[in-house]
Amino acid sequence: MADGGHGRRHKEAEEEEEAAGAGCAPGGSARYFCTAGRGMEVFLLREVRARLDATEVDCASGKVFFTTSAELTRLKKLKSAERLFLLLNRSPPLSISRNKGKVINDINRLVSEDPSCWLDTVAVWQRLHGQEMKPDDMCQKSPASRKRKMEDEGDIKPKNQKGEPIQSVPAESQIEKTQTYDTSEALKENVLSEDTPFLEKTHELIQENSTEESSCFTFRVSCRSSGALAKIFTAQDLGRIIGIALMKSFGWKADLRNPDIEIFVHLNDLYTVIGIPVFRLPLASRVYIKTAGLRSTVAWAMASLAEIKTGAFVLDPTCGLGTLLLEAATEWPNVHYLGVDISDSQLQGAYSNIKAASLMNKIQLLxxxxxxxxxxxESIDIALADIPFGKKFKITKDTELIPDILQELERVLCAGGTAVLLLSQELYKRLSNNVASNPDSSVRITVEPANDCTKSAIMSVKSNPEEESYSPCTAPSSAQEGEQEQIVRKRTTLGSLMLVESVKVSLGKTDAFICKYKKLTASLTKR
Ligand SMILES: C[S@@+](CC[C@H](N)C(=O)[O-])C[C@H]1O[C@@H](n2cnc3c(N)ncnc32)[C@H](O)[C@@H]1O
Known part of the structure; x- marks a missing residue:
C-alpha cells in the first residue's frame, strides 16, 4: 500500500484523519520525508525526533520519513537534511514488464489511484506557506504572489572557495540523474506518442487544457530514476508520463520556469517515492555561511555528536574557513569557540565568514x-576537527602529522572531554590498525532506538575495518522495550582517547568517517 500521508497508520488515526481532512494527520500533522547524504540518515533520524517531535520515523537509503505537526519555521531548522518534501506517495518499486504500455499505466496509477491524497497534500503545502485553498480551487489561476521566489524564502546560496554555488549531495546513488520535465514541451514534440491509447488520450486532453491556459494551477515534475525502469524509460520520459497524468487527473498546467509547485519523483529498484519540496532551496544551503569549506550538514552532524553544553570550551585545531565552528555556534551559542589554523588565507576566510554571520563575539581565531x-x-572540553589529509593540504605523509595532532588534542582535552574527528577512509583505516585494542574490555553506550539506519551506522564501528568478524552485540533488555538500545562495543583506544562511535558519511566525491572519541580519566589511561 502506498504511504502517501495515509499508509501505515492505525485505523483509529485514519478515521480521525478523515474527519480532519484526508492527507493531514490528526492535529494538523503531515507526512514528510527528507533526503540525506549517504550515511547521514542516522543523524537525521535523531534530529527529526528531537527537533520536530516527529513520530512514525523510519528510513530507506538516503531518505528519512516522518510525521510532524511542526510549522514552517521549525521545519526550516533541520540541519542534517539535504531537502525536505511533503510525502505524496511511497510504495514498492514498479514491476517492470516487457509491455511498455503496461508500465505507463502503472505509472499513471501513481497519480490516478488516490487523487484525494494529491489534492490534500497540495492543500497542506499551501497551508504551510500561508495559502489556504480548498482542493476544488486548485484549478484556478494562481496569483503571481503565490509563486515561490527564492528571495521569499530569504535564502542565499552559499559558495565554495572558488565562488561557485555549492550543490547538494545527491542523497542516493550518484549515478541517478534528476530530470526536470515540461509537459507542454513534451506534447509539442509528441515525444511519447508511441502507439499507446493512454498517450493518445492524454494528448487530446492536453490540447483541451491548453485552451484554458490562463486558469490553471501550475506544476513541474523532477524525476530521478535508476535500475530496471531506467533501462526502459529515461527520467525525462517518466516525468512526462507523470506530468500528463497530473494534467489528466487535475487539469493542472505544466510550467517549467515558475510553477506553483514542483513534484519530485524517485523511482528505482527499491522504492517509489513522490513528494513536493517544502522549500525551493535545499535545507543544506545555509544563509549564515558565506563561503563553505566542509559540507555544512556533515559539520553540523559532527557538532551534534559532541553534545556541546552551555559554557563549554570548544576547539577546532584545523579550522580552515570555520564551517564546523559556524555550524556549532549557530546551534549552541552560549559556548566559547576557538579556531586554530596554520594558514593565513584560511584564517582570513574564517574571519570574513564569522563576521558575515555576526558571530564575532562567540568565535575567536588563532x-x-x-x-x-x-x-x-586539559583546558578544552570539546575538540571538533576535520583532519587535513591528502594532496590538497600537501599532507601525503600522514604518519608525520597525524600522531602529533592527536597527541596535542589528547593533551589539551580535559578528562572526560570529547573529540569528534572527520577522518579520511585512508586515515581511519590506518588509525584503526594502529590502535591499542583490548579485546577483554568493553564499554556500554546508549544510542537511539533500533531501526535499520541506526543499526547500519553502528555496525560500521569496528576496531579494525578489515576485521570482518567483529560486530557489536545488542543487550536484550531496553532494546526490546523499544525505548533505548544498549550496545556493547569493544573498547578501542588511541592513547587515552577511546573511540565510542563512528559513522561513514559521503562528502560527495569521496567518503569519510565521523569518529567520536572520549578522553578517559587518568586512572584508565594507558600509554
Ligand atoms: C579540511 S580543512 C578544515 C576545514 C574546516 N574544518 C571547516 O570547517 O571548513 C583543513 C585545514 O587544516 C589546516 N592545517 C593543515 N595543517 C595544519 C597544522 N599543522 N595546524 C593547523 N592547521 C593546519 C589547513 O590550513 C586547512 O585549513
Whole structure:
C-alpha cells in the first residue's frame, strides 16, 4: 500500500484523519520525508525526533520519513537534511514488464489511484506557506504572489572557495540523474506518442487544457530514476508520463520556469517515492555561511555528536574557513569557540565568514599549528576537527602529522572531554590498525532506538575495518522495550582517547568517517 500521508497508520488515526481532512494527520500533522547524504540518515533520524517531535520515523537509503505537526519555521531548522518534501506517495518499486504500455499505466496509477491524497497534500503545502485553498480551487489561476521566489524564502546560496554555488549531495546513488520535465514541451514534440491509447488520450486532453491556459494551477515534475525502469524509460520520459497524468487527473498546467509547485519523483529498484519540496532551496544551503569549506550538514552532524553544553570550551585545531565552528555556534551559542589554523588565507576566510554571520563575539581565531597548540593542558572540553589529509593540504605523509595532532588534542582535552574527528577512509583505516585494542574490555553506550539506519551506522564501528568478524552485540533488555538500545562495543583506544562511535558519511566525491572519541580519566589511561 502506498504511504502517501495515509499508509501505515492505525485505523483509529485514519478515521480521525478523515474527519480532519484526508492527507493531514490528526492535529494538523503531515507526512514528510527528507533526503540525506549517504550515511547521514542516522543523524537525521535523531534530529527529526528531537527537533520536530516527529513520530512514525523510519528510513530507506538516503531518505528519512516522518510525521510532524511542526510549522514552517521549525521545519526550516533541520540541519542534517539535504531537502525536505511533503510525502505524496511511497510504495514498492514498479514491476517492470516487457509491455511498455503496461508500465505507463502503472505509472499513471501513481497519480490516478488516490487523487484525494494529491489534492490534500497540495492543500497542506499551501497551508504551510500561508495559502489556504480548498482542493476544488486548485484549478484556478494562481496569483503571481503565490509563486515561490527564492528571495521569499530569504535564502542565499552559499559558495565554495572558488565562488561557485555549492550543490547538494545527491542523497542516493550518484549515478541517478534528476530530470526536470515540461509537459507542454513534451506534447509539442509528441515525444511519447508511441502507439499507446493512454498517450493518445492524454494528448487530446492536453490540447483541451491548453485552451484554458490562463486558469490553471501550475506544476513541474523532477524525476530521478535508476535500475530496471531506467533501462526502459529515461527520467525525462517518466516525468512526462507523470506530468500528463497530473494534467489528466487535475487539469493542472505544466510550467517549467515558475510553477506553483514542483513534484519530485524517485523511482528505482527499491522504492517509489513522490513528494513536493517544502522549500525551493535545499535545507543544506545555509544563509549564515558565506563561503563553505566542509559540507555544512556533515559539520553540523559532527557538532551534534559532541553534545556541546552551555559554557563549554570548544576547539577546532584545523579550522580552515570555520564551517564546523559556524555550524556549532549557530546551534549552541552560549559556548566559547576557538579556531586554530596554520594558514593565513584560511584564517582570513574564517574571519570574513564569522563576521558575515555576526558571530564575532562567540568565535575567536588563532594562528598556530595543531601540533603545538598554545593552550594549557586539559583546558578544552570539546575538540571538533576535520583532519587535513591528502594532496590538497600537501599532507601525503600522514604518519608525520597525524600522531602529533592527536597527541596535542589528547593533551589539551580535559578528562572526560570529547573529540569528534572527520577522518579520511585512508586515515581511519590506518588509525584503526594502529590502535591499542583490548579485546577483554568493553564499554556500554546508549544510542537511539533500533531501526535499520541506526543499526547500519553502528555496525560500521569496528576496531579494525578489515576485521570482518567483529560486530557489536545488542543487550536484550531496553532494546526490546523499544525505548533505548544498549550496545556493547569493544573498547578501542588511541592513547587515552577511546573511540565510542563512528559513522561513514559521503562528502560527495569521496567518503569519510565521523569518529567520536572520549578522553578517559587518568586512572584508565594507558600509554
Ligand atoms: C579540511 S580543512 C578544515 C576545514 C574546516 N574544518 C571547516 O570547517 O571548513 C583543513 C585545514 O587544516 C589546516 N592545517 C593543515 N595543517 C595544519 C597544522 N599543522 N595546524 C593547523 N592547521 C593546519 C589547513 O590550513 C586547512 O585549513
Amino acid at each position: 594562528k598556530a599549528s595543531a601540533t603545538a597548540l598554545p593552550l594549557t593542558s
